[in-house]
Amino acid sequence: MSKVVIETSELMKKYKNGVTALQNLNLKIEEGDCVGYLGPNGAGKTTTIKILTNLIKPTAGHAYICGIDVNKKPKEALRYVGALVELPGIYEYLTPHELLTYLGKVRMMSKVNLNRRIKEVLRTVGIPAWEHKKVRSLSTGMRQRFLIAQALLHNPEILIMDEPVFGLDPKGMKDIRDVIKQLHKENKTVFLSSHLLHEVSEICTKVLLLNKGKIVSFDTVDNLTKMSxxxxxxxxxxxxxxxxxxxxxxxxxxxxxxxxxxxxxxxxxxxxxxxxxxxxxxxxxxxxxxxxxxxxxxxxxxxxxxxxxxxxxxx
Ligand SMILES: Nc1ncnc2c1ncn2[C@@H]1O[C@H](COP(=O)(O)OP(=O)(O)OP(=O)(O)O)[C@@H](O)[C@H]1O
Ligand SMILES: [Mg+2]
Missing domain, CATH: 3.30.70.100 (Alpha-Beta Plaits)
Known part of the structure; x- marks a missing residue:
């Protein structure tokens, strides 16, 4: 069995309003897997991803990245992770270059490497011309591309993305699909939520189905279709x-x-x-x-x- 790089054990999340978003979630994702996280609106996908990236804490249970409890030692665990969750509005007046420079410093990247990577990742997601334009002037699709660029910046081993193709036009979706496929080929681990089932069946090798905060199935796309x-x-x-x-x-x-x-x-x-x-x-x-x-x-x-x-x- 390959190394488990993303794991949750008995993960529970109950929000203050009383909503139970996750119920005893146990999952194991192995190195090099490309997993599509599917489920209806309100199933708990974003909640899981927020816990895995330490944006929120679980009510009970644990989430581990490479065996490190991400909510106890976030800095240590998250250096392996590139995440796409949400971009707070306060960055509107900065440019992608400024934001990526800031993020690169936080992620302890060397200056030379950082300048090279900024150009590289903006090219990868198809917005090199927007390096020095204000984030507020980017369209929804361009912002989404920028979010993917920041996730890739430090060349992480694990990518965790909440609806990566959200808001993209068909060409944008194809571009990002190709980027993700390439990352998977490079043996990166990818965990992405989506509502676009054909995207998931094309990009991902495994599918995790969540409903009402519980896992209903986790298998390869091939097995799922055969087992029905x-x-x-x-x-x-x-x-x-x-x-x-x-x-x-x-x-x-x-x-x-x-x-x-x-x-x-x-x-x-x-x-x-x-x-x-x-x-x-x-x-x-x-x-x-x-x-x-x-x-x-x-x-x-x-x-x-x-x-x-x-x-x-x-x-
Ligand atoms: N901050 C919050 N406070 C209270 N309840 C919340 C909060 N965030 C999410 N919820 C609730 O938790 C449940 C799971 O929400 P979550 O956003 O994780 O679902 P999702 O699977 O990402 O859905 P979608 O497909 O619509 O993005 C929902 O019932 C939602 O209303
Ligand atoms: Mg969501």
Whole structure:
């Protein structure tokens, strides 16, 4: 087993207003992992990330970076971390160069290295021309790029980011996705929260699903899609089914759901290959003329909805 670099043990957060944002969160992220942290609004993602970066303290339990308790020894633990959480408004009147210089000094970077890195990271995130412009003049997307630049400044081993592509245009998203993929290739550990499931399935190797402050699943993207017990097949028919045939299909007990879109019949069922074969046989016996059929692979979005989507409300 690889080295665990981010860990929480029985982590709890109860805010002063009585909201319990995290309940006994236990997670272990290994060196070189690229983990997408998913969950509905109010699930507790930002709360976790704030604790992991010592912006807030847990009510109980512990959070460790490379084995160091981050809320007890923040300076020691956070030197390994580049974080993207939030940028307080007080920096509006400084330029990216001034802010990065300040942050580099706090992070004990040498002056020569710092000047080189400032240019490098602003280039990496695509805003080199904004080095000496005031932060307040940056658009939302440019600010987000700047936030990523500051996280990368000291070339940290671990990146913890809360919604890194938030507010970016499609080109910006692709740029940042490429940056993150490159960092992952360099064996950095990446932990990022997001609502963009296709982004996560493209960038991340593992997915951590959080709901109401609890982990509901943690696995590789591949395993999650394979493990889902619901399967869907798409069927091309010679002629669209009649109303009567649709009613008859709905009566087949082993079918969970049907839909007709783009002239194709979609059938969802719980089970394996033999269930699929039984369904196809039944369809033929109803007089449907099957031209072709193929499995529709589950997307991360399908999995997400099936795990957390059915619960109503927030928190
Ligand atoms: N400072 C705070 N004071 C009181 N309650 C808070 C505070 N911050 C967050 N909460 C509550 O804690 C819960 C978790 O919030 P959190 O921001 O961690 O969720 P999230 O998963 O990041 O959601 P989103 O997807 O909307 O960003 C929510 O119910 C939220 O209302
Ligand atoms: Mg959040």
């Amino acid at each position: 017990k619901t399967h869907t097949i798409k069927i091309e028919l010679l002629k669209p089914p009649t109303k009567k045939q649709i009613a008859e299909i709905k009566l087949i007990k082993i079918i969970k759901d049907i839909n007709i879109a783009d002239g194709h019949l979609g059938i969802s069922f719980d089970g394996e290959r033999n269930t699929c074969s039984r369904i196809l046989t039944e369809l033929v016996s109803l007089g449907l003329k099957i031209v072709s059929y193929w499995p529709k692979s589950m997307t991360l979005e399908d999995i997400y909805i099936s795990i957390v989507g059915e619960e109503k409300g927030i928190g």
